[in-house]
Amino acid sequence: xxxxxxxxxxxxxxxxxxxxxxxxxxxxxxxxxxxxxxxxxxxxxxxxxxxxxxxxxxxxxxxxxxxxxxxxxxxxxxxxxxxxxxxxxxxxxxxxxxxxxxxxxxxxxxxxxxxxxxxxxxxxxxxxxxxxxxxxxxxxxxxxxxxxxxxxxxxxxxxxxxxxxxxxxxxxxxxxxxxxxxxxxxxxxxxxxxxxxxxxxxxxxxxxxxxxxxxxxxxxxxxxxxxxxxxxxxxxxxx
Numbered sequence: 001x002x003x004x005x006x007x008x009x010x011x012x013x014x015x016x017x018x019x020x021x022x023x024x025x026x027x028x029x030x031x032x033x034x035x036x037x038x039x040x041x042x043x044x045x046x047x048x049x050x051x052x053x054x055x056x057x058x059x060x061x062x063x064x065x066x067x068x069x070x071x072x073x074x075x076x077x078x079x080x081x082x083x084x085x086x087x088x089x090x091x092x093x094x095x096x097x098x099x100x101x102x103x104x105x106x107x108x109x110x111x112x113x114x115x116x117x118x119x120x121x122x123x124x125x126x127x128x129x130x131x132x133x134x135x136x137x138x139x140x141x142x143x144x145x146x147x148x149x150x151x152x153x154x155x156x157x158x159x160x161x162x163x164x165x166x167x168x169x170x171x172x173x174x175x176x177x178x179x180x181x182x183x184x185x186x187x188x189x190x191x192x193x194x195x196x197x198x199x200x201x202x203x204x205x206x207x208x209x210x211x212x213x214x215x216x217x218x219x220x221x222x223x224x225x226x227x228x229x230x231x232x233x234x235x236x237x238x239x
């Protein structure tokens with residue numbers, strides 16, 4: 001769109017640098033209905049969505065538009081959920097400026113033109129497979145639909161063996177839970193985080209499983225050392 005202003009509709013908070021950039025005709029909407037009305041009135045070339053819950057709904061309403069999701073730094077689960085919801089690209093809120101948005105839009109357009117993607121499934125599967133945490137996708141009934149290689153190692157079984165079996169842990173979106181896994185190598189203490197997503201067009205859950213065994217052992221060792229130190233200090237004070 002050389003020589004033209006990129007018509008960007010932002011849903012949720014957007015960094016001021018992007019809002020004042022000369023290459024943008026940027027409008028904001030507080031929620032999905034406002035976004036629909038704004039797009040109907042003024043037209044739109046791309047969506048920048050800083051409201052995580054709105055990604056899936058906006059993708060359904062605007063299937064052909066580049067959709068850029070904005071997440072806070074370090075929120076890996078939010079990135080995966082945004083891609084599962086249909087985002088073409090995910091950018092960090094800390095680096096949201098004209099150049100970042102323009103490049104993300106062009107990447108999304110190129111990908112759509114080459115592969116005619118309507119959702120982020122391909123990109124999501126790639127990120128899941130390469131993730132350092134265990135990642136599983138579970139259907140609404142609790143059955144496993146997908147596991148990445150790290151999750152397979154954590155459970156000590158292949159994805160082919162596990163798909164269709166019950167996940168077996170509470171699927172509580174938005175809350176971190178501590179769980180214990182029985183692994184052939186050693187017991188694993190893990191942190192479980194869950195988000196609701198759509199997987200191949202149906203409601204599902206995406207769960208990230210982070211191995212925190214070493215951290216828990218270190219915490220226990222520090223606690224033991226502190227108790228021993230306190231006991232020694234008490235003995236010396238009584239002497």
